[in-house]
Amino acid sequence: MNIAFIGFGKVAYTLSRLIKSPDINFLTSTEKRSNDTIDLINKSNIEVYDSFREALENAEIIISAVTPSKAVKVADMYGPYCNGIYLDLNNISPDTSEKISNVVDNFVDGAIIGKIDSKNPTLFLSGENAHKLLFLNDFLNVNIISDNIGDASKLKLLRSTYTKSLSVLLIETYDLAKKLDLEDEFFDTLSITDGDDFKDKSLSRINNTLKSSKRKAEELEEILNYFNSDELDMVNAALNKLKQF
Structure with missing residues (x-):
């Protein structure tokens, strides 16, 4: 084949x-x-x-x-x-x-x-x-x-609506923690509720988002074009932030 x-x-x-x-x-x-x-x-x-x-x-x-x-x-x-x-x-x-x-x-x-x-x-x-x-x-x-046709794409969009918006929020929070010189403590605190591997997964997500910000912005635009963009305040905010990276 x-x-x-x-x-x-x-x-x-x-x-x-x-x-x-x-x-x-x-x-x-x-x-x-x-x-x-x-x-x-x-x-x-x-x-x-x-x-x-x-x-x-x-x-x-x-x-x-x-x-x-x-x-x-x-x-x-x-x-x-x-x-x-x-x-x-x-x-x-x-x-x-x-x-x-x-x-x-x-x-x-x-x-x-x-x-x-x-x-x-x-x-x-x-x-x-x-x-x-x-x-x-x-x-x-x-x-x-x-x-x-389209059902697989719908599920992917729903997942991306959550994960990509969350990734941008994570980047913002991490930047604040670095400015306060509390980045290790920040991850330690969240690891209490989100698991011991939270730091490694978060840093991987941050790096991946920053490296492919243009492609991820395109994906958020697909979401906004398909759904009612007026109801997706967090996605709009995440898209605007991604365009700044």
Whole structure:
């Protein structure tokens, strides 16, 4: 089986390492890719084609792993070359999932829950063809939500509404603690109620948010565009703060 990636960042890189089977071959292209992306592709030791069209036409499964703002454009460009399943793993809204479903055959709505490089990453899937990807359960935790396109994206948005807003609040509180020279005591205090590993998890969340603030801001914009933004005061505030990082 050939699986082709559109986009090759952390998600594609990690999946290519997680899904190890002699029956699965990964494909992609360096066409119009940055030097950093090309370096990551070379580290992955996967099959590289001169063009995405060639790679996609040779694949039974296509995985789109780009930024949310490019998801529809990528589907428009490369969807016609899809001969099998088209799996979108971008943090997009259900409305965006519907748009992609309208231009791509055999579409599956996907959402990675939590960090892709965690010990047991979880993949939510929805759509009539989601069951065709159950073989991935041999490599990560696969949860089929329903046959409805958009349901996986809805759950991802709900989770992101909470986690990304909370991450911004955590950064603000941590900055206050540092100004007061009480950062260790701050984590010690919260660890009493939130567990001994709270500090390590919090610092990881802070670093991840700061490193990928632009992408996380795009994800919050997807949330505000889908839900009634007038009712999401905390999300609006988190978005404004992310844009300052």
